[in-house]
Amino acid sequence: MGVSKHTKFLLGILYLSYCVYGDFLALSSVVALRANFICNRIPGLTPRQRGICRKRPNSIVTVGEGIQMGMNECQYQFRNFRWNCSSFGEENSMFGITHKVDSKEAAFAYAISSAGVTYSIVQACSQGKLKRCSCDQSKKKGRLAPRGWRWGGCSADIKHGLKFSRQFLDAREIRQNKRSLMNKHNNRAGRKAVKVNMETECKCHGVSGSCTLKTCWTTLPKFRKIGDHLIKKYNKAKLVQPFNGGRNRRPVYLTLKRSRHSHAKPRKSDLVYLEKSPNYCDFDPRTGSLGTVGRKCNRTSSGTDGCDLMCCGRGYNTHQYTKTWQCNCKFHWCCYVHCNKCSERTEEYACK
Numbered sequence: 101m102g103v104s105k106h107t108k109f110l111l112g113i114l115y116l117s118y119c120v121y122g123d124f125l126a127l128s129s130v131v132a133l134r135a136n137f138i139c140n141r142i143p144g145l146t147p148r149q150r151g152i153c154r155k156r157p158n159s160i161v162t163v164g165e166g167i168q169m170g171m172n173e174c175q176y177q178f179r180n181f182r183w184n185c186s187s188f189g190e191e192n193s194m195f196g197i198t199h200k201v202d203s204k205e206a207a208f209a210y211a212i213s214s215a216g217v218t219y220s221i222v223q224a225c226s227q228g229k230l231k232r233c234s235c236d237q238s239k240k241k242g243r244l245a246p247r248g249w250r251w252g253g254c255s256a257d258i259k260h261g262l263k264f265s266r267q268f269l270d271a272r273e274i275r276q277n278k279r280s281l282m283n284k285h286n287n288r289a290g291r292k293a294v295k296v297n298m299e300t301e302c303k304c305h306g307v308s309g310s311c312t313l314k315t316c317w318t319t320l321p322k323f324r325k326i327g328d329h330l331i332k333k334y335n336k337a338k339l340v341q342p343f344n345g346g347r348n349r350r351p352v353y354l355t356l357k358r359s360r361h362s363h364a365k366p367r368k369s370d371l372v373y374l375e376k377s378p379n380y381c382d383f384d385p386r387t388g389s390l391g392t393v394g395r396k397c398n399r400t401s402s403g404t405d406g407c408d409l410m411c412c413g414r415g416y417n418t419h420q421y422t423k424t425w426q427c428n429c430k431f432h433w434c435c436y437v438h439c440n441k442c443s444e445r446t447e448e449y450a451c452k
Contacts, residue, residue, distance in 0.1 A: 148271040158231070162224045163217050163268065170216030173327040174209060177334075180405035182380035182412075185209070186390040201387045202279055202374035204337045207286045208330060211371055214269050214290030215326050222261035222294070223320055226254055233260040236318065245316065249302065252315030258298055262291050278342040278351045278374055285354060285372050292369050293329045297321045330371070337371040381412035392451045399449050411451035419448045 138160065139145065139153035153160050174185035183205050225233035235254035243251045269287050273280040299321050306312035339358060342351035354372060356364045366372050378384065383391035397407035397416055407416045427442035 144272075146272050146274055148274075149268060152268055152271065156230075156232070158229075159221065159224075159264065162220050162230065166217035166220030167213055168216070169220060169323055170213040173216070173323060174212050176324075177208075177212075177327050177331045178205075180403065182392050182395075182404070182410060183377075183389070184395075186388075201378060202282055203377040204334055204371065204373045205377060207282070207337055207371040207373045208334045210283050210286040211290035211293065211330050211333070212327065214265055214287040215293050215330065216290075216323070217269060218258075218261045218265040218291045218294045219320060219323055219326065221264050222256050222258055225257045225260055226320075233257050239318065241315075249314040249316050251317065252303070253301075253317035255318040256298065256320050258295055258318070262295060265291055276350050278354075281342060281351055281354050282340070282372055282374055285366070285368075285370075289333065289369055289371055290330065293326050293333070294320075296369070297325050297329055333369065333371045337373055338366045339376075340366055340372045340374060342374075379412065381414075395451045397449050397451055407449055407451070414452045416449045416451050419450065421446065421448070 135154040135157040138157050139150050142153065142160065145153060171185065178184045221230070221233075224230045226235065228234060234257065236257040236259065238259075239245075239251040239255040241250075241252050245251055266287070270284055273283050299319050300316050301319050302314050302316040304311035304314050338356055340354040341357045343353050343355050343363060344350060345352040354366060355362075356366055378387040378389050380389045381392055383389060383393070392410055392412060393414075395410055397410040398405045399407050399416070402408075404410070422443055422445050424441060424443040426439040429437050429439040431437050
C-alpha cells in the first residue's frame with residue numbers, strides 16, 4: 101500500500117530541509133519556509149486546522165510523522181485480517197481515512213492516528229524539537245513524588261501532547277452529526293491509550309548501588325504497546341447510537357445500543373462504531389473495501405489468516421518457487437571465505 105499524499109508532502113519538506121541545512125535539520129529549515137506556503141498546500145485541512153498550522157508550522161511535520169506511525173501500526177495489527185488497513189492513505193486528505201462505513205475498522209483507524217499524533221508530539225517535545233514544549237514542568241527535578249522518590253531527568257510532557265492532539269484532530273469534525281461524535285470519541289480513546297500506557301523509569305543512588313535515593317521520570321512506551329492496547333479495544337468495540345436533543349433534534353451524545361439501561365454511555369476508553377462492518381471479501385468502492393483477491397494466506401491456519409477465511413470460500417492459488425542463499429560459510433587462512441549454496445523449495449498461497 102502506498103504512502104498518503106499528505107505524508108509524501110511533509111516528508112518532502114523534511115528532505116528539502118536536510119539537503120539545505122544538513123545536521124541543522126528540522127525546525128529552523130521548516131520555520132524558514134513561509135507558513136502560508138506550507139499550510140495552504142496540505143490537502144484536506146479545515147480552516148481551523150490551517151490556523152493552527154500557520155501558528156505552529158513546525159508541529160505539522162511532527163503531525164505527519166505521527167499519522168505515518170499510526171498507519172504503520174495499523175497495517176501491522178491487521179496484517180492477517182481481511183481488512184488490512186487498506187483505507188489508510190488512499191484519500192487526498194490530511195489523514196487519508198476513507199471509510200464510508202462507520203465501522204469498527206474506522207474506529208480503530210481514527211484511534212491509532214490520534215495515538216500516533218499524541219505520541220509523536222510528546223516525543224518531539226522531549227527531544228527539544230518543538231518551541232512551545234519541552235519536559236513536563238509539573239515533574240521538576242528534585243520534587244518529591246507521592247511514593248517517596250523524587251522526580252529527576254526529563255519527564256515526557258504527556259499533557260501537552262494530549263492537548264495539541266485534541267485541538268488539532270478534533271478540529272476536522274466540523275459537522276454536528278453522529279459520525280463526528282463517533283470520530284471524536286475514538287480520537288479521545290486513542291489519546292487515552294497513550295496516557296494509560298506511559299511508563300516510569302527510575303535510577304537508584306547510594307553507596308555500592310544501594311537505593312537510598314531514587315529519582316524517576318516518565319517516558320513513552322514502545323508504540324507497539326499502544327497498538328496492542330488498541331487492538332484489544334477493537335475486539336471489544338461498542339455498538340452505539342446517537343441521542344438527539346436540543347431544538348433542532350441533532351445528535352448530542354452517543355449511547356450504547358445494546359444496553360439494558362437507557363441512555364447508557366460508552367466508556368471514554370472504548371472504541372465505538374455505528375454500523376456493522378462489511379465482510380471485506382470483494383472490492384466495493386461504496387464501503388471502501390479493496391477485497392481479498394491476491395492476498396496471501398496460510399493454508400494450515402484456522403485463524404483469520406487462514407485461506408478458508410481470508411479467501412471467503414473462493415479458493416486459492418498455489419505458487420511454487422525455489423529460494424537460494426549462501427550458507428555454511430567458513431573463513432580460510434589466508435584470506436578468503438568459502439560458502440555453500442543452499443536452496444529450499446517453498447509454496448505460497450494467494451486468494452482467488
